[in-house]
Amino acid sequence: MKNRPAYAIDSVDHALVLAQMLRHEGQLRVSEAAERLGVSPSTAHRLLAMLVYRDFAERSDDRRYFPGRMLRPAPVTEAPLAVLRRVAGPHLRALTDRVGETSNLVVVVGTETRFVMTTECTRPLRVGDRMGQTLPAHLTAGGQALLAAVPPAELASLYETSADVDLRRLRRELALVRKRGFAINDQRTETGVTAVSLPIPNAAARPEAAITLAMPTARFNRTQLPDWITHLASTATQIKADLTT
Known part of the structure; x- marks a missing residue:
């Protein structure tokens, strides 16, 4: 961490x-x-x-x-992200308060997961603020939650020439994400950190953002996974409802 x-x-x-x-x-x-x-x-x-x-x-x-000009070269979709962050913010704070772990709002840009909002929990040992950071989408929980909805041809175009990604393995992992309805990153991107993620549903078949719970691996207990998934699903549904009103 x-x-x-x-x-x-x-x-x-x-x-x-x-x-x-x-x-x-x-x-x-x-x-x-x-x-x-x-x-x-x-x-x-x-x-x-x-x-x-x-x-x-x-x-x-x-x-x-x-x-300013020092920031403008970065590819940013400004207005949609601003709306998403404003709407999701109160729900992320409520999620963190209920569960007692850090929550994140993420999007996928190309082959990267971008953290657009973090709400830290108050526990002494916690996962810190990730806002503004990027990580490989195929490794993160939020990235896999969103990549699972990407059409096969598009997924292939993103990764078939990548020397760092085993496309066949990634397809198997994403099939499991689709079957379960959620994604887990167990220390793939950072030793000692585990995250669980669900996409935020929308009117289209392909979600554009996901929410995650990130915690020290020492506190990750699979017996609590159903409760975490329930809280994530409820939060995602509430965000969707507020985005469409």
Whole structure:
């Protein structure tokens, strides 16, 4: 697990978190930045001003902040992700509170899983914030939950020339995900971390996002798996309902 550095510099961390928000959500106001970081509006304003100075942000006439030229090259679908994050946020927080483990909202871009939101639990030993990180989709729980709905021809086009992926094995793993209705990542991407994931259903046959519960492997107990799946499924259904209203 990735732990917070012992001598972390909060101002640097806050500035980087703001840059991640801008990159993935497209715009911010000072009041929103302050609330999300848990700092005063004046502190949030100074942090955003420094991002503007270094070209990581731009400020509009109506005092909104947008990604600057240092962030724009990244491929981001801004508006849909912003809506998804806003709608899913309260449900992820409720899920984490109920289960007592860290939850994530993820999407797949190409062959990568992108973490677009994390709600950390408060337990001393926990999986930390993954927002903004990317991992190989074929290895992550959220990635497999979404790849399981990808048509066979498209899956082949993504992986048939990859030297790092055994396509036949991946197909077998995804068939199991489809049969069970959920995916598990047992330390494939990080030693000591296990995750369980379900896709968020939508009107189309192919979901666009998934939610995960991530926990220290020492706390992963298969006898609790049915309860975790029930909580994940309920949360995914609630997010779907709010997205369609």
